[in-house]
Structures are given as C-alpha cells and as structure tokens.
Amino acid sequence: MNKKRTLSFIFALISFAAFAQESAEAEISTPQIKLSYLDSVKSTFIRYENLACIDSLWMKELANQDLFEAMQEDIEKINPDEDVDYNLSSKDLKERLAKLDAVSPFHIEYSKGLENIIKSYLKNRPRSFERLMAISDYYFPMFEEYLSKYNVPMEIKYLAVIESALNPKAKSRVGATGLWQFMYPTGKQFNLEVNSYVDERCDPLKATEAACQYLSSLYNIFGDWDLVLASYNAGPGNVTKAIRRSGSYKNYWNIRRNLPKETQGYVPAFLATMYVYEYAKEHGINGKKAPMTYFETDTVMVKRQMSFKQIASLVDVPVSQLQFLNPIYKLDVIPYTPEKAHYLRLPKDKIGLFTANEKAIYAYIDYEADQREKPYFVKEREEAIASSKELAKDGKKIITASKTYTVKRGDNLGEISNKYGVSVAEIKRWNGLRGNMIQVGQRLKIQTEKIVDIPVKEEAVAEVKDVKKDKAKQKPADTLKTDKTAIAANTAKTEIEEAAPAEDAVAENAVAETEPNTQEIVAAAINKEKRAREASYEAERMYIVQKGDSLFSIARKHPGVTVENLKRWNKIEGESIKPGMKLKVSSIN
Structure with a gap:
C-alpha cells in the first residue's frame, strides 16, 4: 500500500515538472507584441459597457442620395393633370383631406390635381416612403422642438422631406444645400457660416433654427402658410408678382398658374407628402423604426484641430458615422479657433468615452501633430528652444541683444549678414524689408546672441x-x-x-x-x-540727418513711421531739415 502511494507521488511530481517545462517553453516562445503609440493611449482609456455604434445599414440609409434625386424629379416632372391608375376612392380621399384641413393652418382642399399626385406617390413610391419614414423617426423630434419654439405649424416638418429627402448633405444643381436647401445668400442672411472647413447649412440644428426664422419672416409678409410654402420655393418676389398678375388674388390655387412651373407642383407635392405620412397604414406603408433619434446623440467642444480619421481610431467609431453625425465639416476635419467654438457630435455613450479620456486624446493629437513635416524655419525655432533648454541644464543661457547698423555706400544685405553671422532672411524679418534694396544712411536692426553663465x-x-x-x-x-x-x-x-x-x-x-x-x-x-x-x-531712437535727406525719405527708412509722426515728435512745423540735425524716430519717451 505504501509502495502504491510512493509511486503515485513520484508520477505526480514528474507530471508537474513536465507541465511547468511546457509552460516555460510556451512563455519563452510567445512573441512580445510591441504596442503602437495609439494602442498605448487607448489601453489607458476609461471605458463604459455597452458602447454601441449606429448600424452600418442604417447609416447608409440616413445618408441616402437616391431618395433626394427621386423627390426632386417628382416635383419637376409630375403632372397634376395626368390621371393615375391606382385604387383610391375619391370619396375616401375627400373625407381624409377634410379631416386634415380641420386641424391644419394649411388650405387642404380636394382637387383632381392633388388626387393625381397622391395616387402617383402611392403607386410609384411606396418603398421610398417606408425608407423616408424611418429617417423621419430620427429627425422629426428635433424638428418639432424648433417648430414649437418659433410657433411654426408642425406640418412644416414635411417640407424637409420634399426639399432634401432628409439628407443633410443634399445639394441641388443650383447650389441649395442641407436639409432645408438654403442658398448661400439666404444662409448668410440667417448667420449660417460657410468657409473652407465648415458649411453650417448642413448642420441639422442650426439649419432647422434658421429655417424656422426664415419661415416666420415669410409668414409676417404674406399671412398665409400656403403662400409661405410657395415663396420658400420660388422666393417672395415671384409670389408677389404672381399675386399682381392674377388680379390681386391671394389664395395659392388662384395664383398658381402665374407661378414658376416648379412651384406649381411644389405645394401639391407638400400636401400629398403630408397625406401619405398621415394615412400610411391605410395604404400598407410601414416605416421601420429608427434605432436611435437625434436626441440620443450629444456634442463636445473640441480643443484641438482633429480629423475624423483620428477620432475614428481613438473612440472606435466608423468614419462614415462621423461624416453623417457631423455633416457640417466639409473636409472631414474639425477646425479649432479661439474665436469660435466647434463641436463634435457622437452617440451619447461615445461622448462619455471621449470626455472621460479627453487629456489622453489631446495628447495623441499633439503627438501626431509633432510627427508631421514642418517648414524649415519652424524646425529651426524649435531646435533653438531645445538648445536653450540644454544650455540651461549646464548653467548657461543664450542672451539676445539688438544692435543698429547704419548702411554705408557700397553695402548690401549679403555683406552685412556675413559681417554679423546672420542670414539675409533674418535681417529682412527684423527690419520689415520686402526686397533686397537698402539705402545709404538707413539704420538696420541686427540681433546677436551670446552665451553667458547663469548665476546660481x-x-x-x-x-x-x-x-x-x-x-x-x-x-x-x-x-x-x-x-x-x-x-x-x-x-x-x-x-x-x-x-x-x-x-x-x-x-x-x-x-x-x-x-x-x-x-x-x-x-x-x-x-x-x-x-x-x-x-x-x-x-537707437535718434537719427542724424544726412545730406540729401528729407522727412519722407527718413520715414521710409523706419517701418511704421510717417512724416506726420516725425513732425510731431520733433516739433517741426514745415518740411525743412538740415544735415546734422538729430531727429526722434520713435514715439516712446
């Protein structure tokens, strides 16, 4: 019995030793993976559970372009006078339109033309409206907040459907841009900034607020929401002309024939869109529910210029998602200026990740900026600063001193630069010179450096x-x-x-x-x-007048100094000066 126990113990020791050896070999053979700077930064991030991204298919749907083109084609080419073969009772349609009219400030009245447009949408675009309704689920809550704020009818939210098919980057052939299709002058009128980096016409929040302000101003002019819609499309000037040409009628349907061709189908298209949305279930149109709404995103102010590519790498959000959530940025770069704040929009859970690790993110942005190639003069300046720090460690310091050199006959910038051991470019920069021309008697500032011991x-x-x-x-x-x-x-x-x-x-x-x-x-x-x-x-403040000098020539030799300055500083009443006179050439006492 004791022998069995002894043998079992020996076998256990041998097995343990073999396992330990295999573990050691596995540990030795496992290659050590060197982390990149980005990975090392991300490894320090504080993370939250269930960080979700918008589904890629949903992203593609939100950034649609084909729906926008289809809506534009319908408005331009649809013929209200052309009968459409679709099973919709005129009686039922009249009843439904009457119900809509009862609760809307728009004049929703039955007409054969409106019936034909509604039938055309139901027959040819049912799948398009299903897609649009899913996108609406994302934007409409935000639209309704601003419409309520400016006391604009809630039905105006359907205007963005026919304007842009809810594509924030939609751009018409004439340059109208964004969800609400602002032209450049109209956007500027309502403080929507457009520059090389930014186009605020594509910003859903800012553009929606601007649209509400614009629509309110149009209502103050016409006092009728049908005419407001017509003027939003054709411009208030064309609507006013149509009113005059029709004999001072002010109902849209009475002036419609005098409006531009596109506008003649614009208001009926708006009313048809409203009908399809309100009675979608009755016609078997079921829009998918959006996985998130605009309110489930949030913004953070950026403190460095950063690209979408950098952000995508840091917070693991696809660039395509960043492009959709931040359509305002034209070059996929968020600029940084102290004068105006710029914001990054992310899903709320990703906002938490960004703000919790903001210092590490900016450290990585700074690191990447340092790796980029710089102009040679910036590099020289950074090397000079680094050199100064090294000298300081050794108990020394670089002292910069200014000297003044008076140009003599036969001098040129090259000889002067060699004499003082500086470059021609530096002399030009110190003295505000654009060319290489210098004049006899001209005083040039020369900066020199010397290394001295720092007293402890x-x-x-x-x-x-x-x-x-x-x-x-x-x-x-x-x-x-x-x-x-x-x-x-x-x-x-x-x-x-x-x-x-x-x-x-x-x-x-x-x-x-x-x-x-x-x-x-x-x-x-x-x-x-x-x-x-x-x-x-x-x-340095004084100048000795040379033979042939005048107040004008002396002023030219001293950048930023005028003839009037010289007269005031030296109490000279006329233009007369004499060789040998000492003139102040600086206003500092």
Missing part, C-alpha cells in the same frame, strides 16, 4: 552671507577682496538682467544683506550699467 541664486546669497559672517575674522585687504567678488557676481547678473528678470530680485536681496559700503558700491555698478543701456537705447 543660492551661491550668490550664500556668498554674501559668508561675507557678513566672516567679516570680523578677515583682514581689511581680505574684506575688500570679498567685496570685489560680490560686486563682480552682481555685475555679471546685471548683464543678463533683461533676459532673466527673476535674478534681479536675488541681486537686490544680496545687496540688502551686505554692509552699507558694499551696498553703495554694488548699487553704483548697477546704476552705471543701466545708464549705459539707456544711452544705447536713446541712440
């Missing part, structure tokens, strides 16, 4: 404290030597005073802790340096 604050303070602490033990000669060291340290600090103003405070604190004699010596050194700088600046 702690060392400066400690040095002064040591002076005070050891003064009693030192000989007079040693004290004087220490004082000179302190003066030298503070004089070096004064040389970089403009570039490093923070060190000035340390110098002043150091002076305050020294003895009275030392304070006076250091203060005198600082004042001397300041006076030298002021004298240099004063020289």
Whole structure:
C-alpha cells in the first residue's frame, strides 16, 4: 500500500515538472507584441459597457442620395393633370383631406390635381416612403422642438422631406444645400457660416433654427402658410408678382398658374407628402423604426484641430458615422479657433468615452501633430528652444541683444549678414524689408546672441552671507577682496538682467544683506550699467540727418513711421531739415 502511494507521488511530481517545462517553453516562445503609440493611449482609456455604434445599414440609409434625386424629379416632372391608375376612392380621399384641413393652418382642399399626385406617390413610391419614414423617426423630434419654439405649424416638418429627402448633405444643381436647401445668400442672411472647413447649412440644428426664422419672416409678409410654402420655393418676389398678375388674388390655387412651373407642383407635392405620412397604414406603408433619434446623440467642444480619421481610431467609431453625425465639416476635419467654438457630435455613450479620456486624446493629437513635416524655419525655432533648454541644464543661457547698423555706400544685405553671422532672411524679418534694396544712411536692426553663465541664486546669497559672517575674522585687504567678488557676481547678473528678470530680485536681496559700503558700491555698478543701456537705447531712437535727406525719405527708412509722426515728435512745423540735425524716430519717451 505504501509502495502504491510512493509511486503515485513520484508520477505526480514528474507530471508537474513536465507541465511547468511546457509552460516555460510556451512563455519563452510567445512573441512580445510591441504596442503602437495609439494602442498605448487607448489601453489607458476609461471605458463604459455597452458602447454601441449606429448600424452600418442604417447609416447608409440616413445618408441616402437616391431618395433626394427621386423627390426632386417628382416635383419637376409630375403632372397634376395626368390621371393615375391606382385604387383610391375619391370619396375616401375627400373625407381624409377634410379631416386634415380641420386641424391644419394649411388650405387642404380636394382637387383632381392633388388626387393625381397622391395616387402617383402611392403607386410609384411606396418603398421610398417606408425608407423616408424611418429617417423621419430620427429627425422629426428635433424638428418639432424648433417648430414649437418659433410657433411654426408642425406640418412644416414635411417640407424637409420634399426639399432634401432628409439628407443633410443634399445639394441641388443650383447650389441649395442641407436639409432645408438654403442658398448661400439666404444662409448668410440667417448667420449660417460657410468657409473652407465648415458649411453650417448642413448642420441639422442650426439649419432647422434658421429655417424656422426664415419661415416666420415669410409668414409676417404674406399671412398665409400656403403662400409661405410657395415663396420658400420660388422666393417672395415671384409670389408677389404672381399675386399682381392674377388680379390681386391671394389664395395659392388662384395664383398658381402665374407661378414658376416648379412651384406649381411644389405645394401639391407638400400636401400629398403630408397625406401619405398621415394615412400610411391605410395604404400598407410601414416605416421601420429608427434605432436611435437625434436626441440620443450629444456634442463636445473640441480643443484641438482633429480629423475624423483620428477620432475614428481613438473612440472606435466608423468614419462614415462621423461624416453623417457631423455633416457640417466639409473636409472631414474639425477646425479649432479661439474665436469660435466647434463641436463634435457622437452617440451619447461615445461622448462619455471621449470626455472621460479627453487629456489622453489631446495628447495623441499633439503627438501626431509633432510627427508631421514642418517648414524649415519652424524646425529651426524649435531646435533653438531645445538648445536653450540644454544650455540651461549646464548653467548657461543664450542672451539676445539688438544692435543698429547704419548702411554705408557700397553695402548690401549679403555683406552685412556675413559681417554679423546672420542670414539675409533674418535681417529682412527684423527690419520689415520686402526686397533686397537698402539705402545709404538707413539704420538696420541686427540681433546677436551670446552665451553667458547663469548665476546660481543660492551661491550668490550664500556668498554674501559668508561675507557678513566672516567679516570680523578677515583682514581689511581680505574684506575688500570679498567685496570685489560680490560686486563682480552682481555685475555679471546685471548683464543678463533683461533676459532673466527673476535674478534681479536675488541681486537686490544680496545687496540688502551686505554692509552699507558694499551696498553703495554694488548699487553704483548697477546704476552705471543701466545708464549705459539707456544711452544705447536713446541712440537707437535718434537719427542724424544726412545730406540729401528729407522727412519722407527718413520715414521710409523706419517701418511704421510717417512724416506726420516725425513732425510731431520733433516739433517741426514745415518740411525743412538740415544735415546734422538729430531727429526722434520713435514715439516712446
């Protein structure tokens, strides 16, 4: 019995060892996958459960183009006077139209022409209306909110069906754009921005509000919603002409023959669309329910310029969905400007993902921006900044100083640039020059750089404290030597005073802790340096008149300075100046 137990234990050990070996080999053989920067960013995201995307087939339906073209063709070519073979009782139609008329501000009256259009829709477009009703389920709640806000009849929502077939990017052959088919001038009239990046006529919210405002203004003109519809299509001017030509009649059906051909079928098409929607079930038309409505999306303000491709990669939303939800952006890029906010629309659950990980998303956008090729001068500037940081680590700093060079006879920009070790392009930029022409006597600003040691604050303070602490033990000669060291340290600090103003405070604190004699010596050194700088600046402000100079030629030599400036600054009443005169060429006192 003991032998069996011993053998079982040995077999168990062997099996465990074999399993451990296989695990180790599997671990060794498994390749290590290197994550990309994007994957590493996304791995840190805070995620929520049930993050859903809009179904791809539904997306395709929402962005339809064929429905828009079909609706436009019907309005242009349908003939109200042509009988249509469809089984619809005229009696039933009259009763249904009367019911609609009773609850609508539109004049919904039976006519043979309206009957023919309704029959044509029911016979030729039943599947199209099923598709349109599904899309309506997405947009109509938002339409109704704005129609109610502006006290516009709810039936106006059907206007967007015949205008654009509910395609936010629909564009007519004459340039009308968006759900409500705004022309460019009308859109601008109602503050819909259109530029290289953005077309707000395609924004469902902004365009719907603009449409409500426009329709309200048309109603204030005509006081009749049928005429409002006609003027929305043909323009208020054409409707006014039709009223005059018809003998001052103001009922749409009485002026219809005097309207443009397209508008003659426009209002009947609107009323026929309303009928099909209201009595769809009676005719076996069953629109599918939308998987989501416009209210189940939300927006977030962006703080960087970003492309749809970047957003799709980060929050796992197809680019096609972003295009549909954000039709306002023409180049699939959301611009960023401090003056005007721009927004990204996403399903609400994806909005949660975006806002919860906003910092990581912007870090990735910045990373991608850094990888793009930049103009050489931007690259040089970034390298210069990086170089300055490296110098700062070594206790040094680059100090930029300005010099003024007066152009002499025979000078050119190339020689001057070689003399000071700068480029011709830099001289042009510093002096606002467009070409290569310079004149004798012209004063050019030249910027030079030098590397200096950065005085360490702690060392400066400690040095002064040591002076005070050891003064009693030192000989007079040693004290004087220490004082000179302190003066030298503070004089070096004064040389970089403009570039490093923070060190000035340390110098002043150091002076305050020294003895009275030392304070006076250091203060005198600082004042001397300041006076030298002021004298240099004063020289830059002044111009000595050369032979042949005039106020006009002097003004041209100093960008941004006019003849009137020179007269006022130098109290000159006429135009007369003489060689040797010193003129102020700056307004700063």
